[in-house]
Every structure is written in C-alpha cells, then in structure tokens.
Amino acid sequence: MDGTGSEPDGGDAETETALRTVADALVEGHGAMVLTGAGVSTASGVPSFRGEGGIWRTEFDPNDFHHSRFLRDPAGFWADRLRLQEAMFGGEYEPNAAHHALVALEERGVIDGVVTQNTDGLHRAAGQETLAELHGNAARVACQSCGGTRPAEPIFDRVRDGDRPPRCDCGGVYKPDVVLFGEQLDPDTLARAEELAMGSETVLAVGTSLQVEPAASLAGLGERLVVVNFDETPYTDRAAVDLRADVTRALPRLVDLVDDRP
Template identity: 45%
Template sequence: MTDWRERKGPIGVLTGAGISTDSGIPDFRGPRGTWTEDPVAELLSTYQNYVADPQLRARAWLARRDNPAWQATPNPAHQALVRLGAAGRQVGIITQNIDRLHQRAGSDSVVEIHGNMFEVVCVDCEFTDSMAATLERVAAGEPDPACPACGGILKADTIMFGQQLNSAAIRAAVEIAETAEVFLAVGSSLQVEPAASMCAVAVDAGADLVIVNAEPTPYDVYAAEIVRDPIGVALPRLVSEIVGD
C-alpha cells in the first residue's frame, strides 16, 4: 500500500482552533479552552441568544475588543502550510477559524467556513463595516452599537451556532475535499458539522486522511495516520516529509 506521503496530487487541509493556540489564541473545547473555563462564553456564540439579549451583545462586543487574535501572529504551523504551497503542491485550506492567520502567513487559497472577525454585518439589512470602526463606537460609549443604516443589530461576520452557513463557502470547501489526494485535519475536535464532514467527503473521494490533534476525534477510525504531537512541531515535520526536505 502506498504511503500517503508519496501521493503527489492536491492536498486539502481542514484547520480548527488548535492550529492557532501557539499564536496565543485559546481553543474552545480543550482542557484550558474558552468554553471549558467559562461555559457562559459559549452563549456569546449562539445566534438566538445574541439577537434576543442586549446585555449579552454588550458582553460580546467587549469580548471582540479583547480578543487575543488582534495581537496574534502566524506560528510555525501556519507557516508550514505556506511552505507546502511554495514547494509546488496544490494546497486548499478550509478553516474553522476566524483569525485570518492563514492569510497573514501567506496562504492564498483559504475558505473561511465560519466567517471572520475583521468585518461587521447587520442582521437586518445589507450594511457592512470594519470591526475596527465598530469597536471605535464601543470605545466611544456605545455598548451595543446599532446599524447606522436601519437601526438593526450588528454582529461580527462570523457564523454563530443557529445560523445558516454561507452556501458559497460550503461549495468551495466540498470542492477542496473532493479533489484532494491527501486531506490533513489539523487542530480540530471534528465535532462541529458540516466542517468535520469534509473529512468524510475527502475519504469517500479517495483521499488519505491524516489527523493532527491532541485528543481523539470521531473521524480517527478513517485516518491513514493520526499524530498526537504538538501541532507547532508536528505539522512542520509532516510538511518536510511531504516535500522531501
């Protein structure tokens, strides 16, 4: 049986919060995850609660203001994926993260399946703005800034629990998974669908699945290889094995 490292076709990558922890951004479900240490924080990611509760929205704006991602920089795992592309491999990244560290590292084929934290949208109209501009309003004394166009509720351009995913992003993610010969799932608990199901899409299409995650996942049974080592060490090593340097 051919080792997955010897396959030369497209490489798909699904990344979760674990790839960004070395950049100083906590994950969600890990032993020291955001939701593990503060279960109430998960309410901030639930759409129905957010639109119904002005006090919760005010807390959410403060959480956005204080998000460690503003100071974060790409780490060796993000950079390893850039190196994989620079070596001539076709790489498509599907990320569950909203921090844009892949793009800041230099990756140019990134599908943000859960949106991003750098833009703001209105839930009632087509208004959009930058997060920086909206946080300036918060700093100026608006705890829950309203849409200047219609008076509606503003939120980060992220997908909350209870919200419908962007259909174009899903189609792009499925295309990456279906065309991959190797599919790397990195730093994801693989518990949130449909992001996690991209592993099944890839395997069904003939890809070798490689999981890099500290904890077991529901998709481990389908993996050609499972790596439990720290991501910042494991992913650069795997990339070196793939490109042969």
C-alpha cells in the same frame, strides 16, 4: 485537546516515518486539502473555545452568543461580545510555524487550499491564498440590512464608548461576521469547502478534534485522511495516518520532507 501542547513533539522515529508517508502522498497524489481547527491557533496564544481551559468552560456562557439573543437583545449581545472579543483577541497574535508551513505547502503545489474552523484570521495573515473560513472572521462585522462589511475594531471602539448596538450608515445593526450559535454556515463558503474536499485525494486534518459538524464531515470526503492532533478523534479508525504530534513541529518537518523528494 487539539493539536498543540507539551506531549508528543513530532521528533520520534514513528512520527518521522508517518510524515514521510504523508509527504509521499502529497507529492504523488492527485489533490489535497487541509482542514484546520483550534489546535493551530492555540499555538499562537489564541485561547480555545472548547479545549481544556477553553473559554466556554471557564469564562462565558455560549447561550449569550446565540443568534436568537442577538436578534432579541442586540445591545446586551454587543456588551458581552466586546468582553469575548477582548478575552479572545486582546493579545497580539501572529501566525505560527504551522500557518507558515501550510502556506509553503500551497506554494509548492502539493495542497490546493485550506478550510478552517478558526475565526482569528491568522491563515490569511500568513498569506494563505486559497482559504475558506467556515465560521467567518472575527476581524470583520457585517450589516444585517445592506450586507456591507467593514473592519471590526472601529465598531468595537464604538461599543466601548456605549454605542450599543452599533449601526451601519443605512440604519442596520452590525453583527460580528462570524457564525453564531443557531446560525447556518454561509452556503457559498461551505460549497467551496466541499468542492475542495471532494476534489482532493488527501484530506489533512490538523489541530481539530473533528467533532463539530458540518466541518468534521469534510474529513470523510477525500479518498485518504491524515489526522495530526494530540487526541484521538471520531475519525481515528478510518484515517490512513493518525498522528499525535505538535502541529508547529510536524508541519514544518512535512515541508522539509516534501522538499527532499526527488
């Protein structure tokens, strides 16, 4: 499970002490970056892919969303992608307290930016200024010929009406502007994320299992690692602070503790 749910709630004495330690590190340290995963989004109601009850386990076959399938059968890919989009993003999702807390930490100058594995766009909607979306943004599509991007929803409307695969005015096929299975991360986005991590004394990993590469490897690039996630991760033993807590309670409390610092 990622970092939300009904288990530890971020309110006990041990959690408070750990968060004070993190607040001290952020205020006194030299640069910090935040890496987020599905546990930040699920608190807004966005279904997870790999977590308990995740859609890869219950509703969809990941092989249907492989880049090779897109190239081989773009019409069939888009039919399945429409179903996936409606399952994942058919609700009205809003940024939650964790998203807003990260914006507040950036505004206070104690984090330099956020790197996210999430594709829902909620960090951007919350107002995060420095943001690297490693796996893209599901709210956009990109033409595979001219490289132009545009909002995804009108394209999904066309797919609903039978326009499969949807094409750009230049004749190229649109692809969701997300990283599909079998694709490499955008090198420029990955480079920005690595630059943020290597320039950070503290890397704060929030709501991520730290099992998906190469995103997980970013956690090891800073001098100090802080993990806020319900379950242990492969980085638990090397984390300076490894906290089992609800991100929607722990991060707002962290903002309070930063503000309480002299």
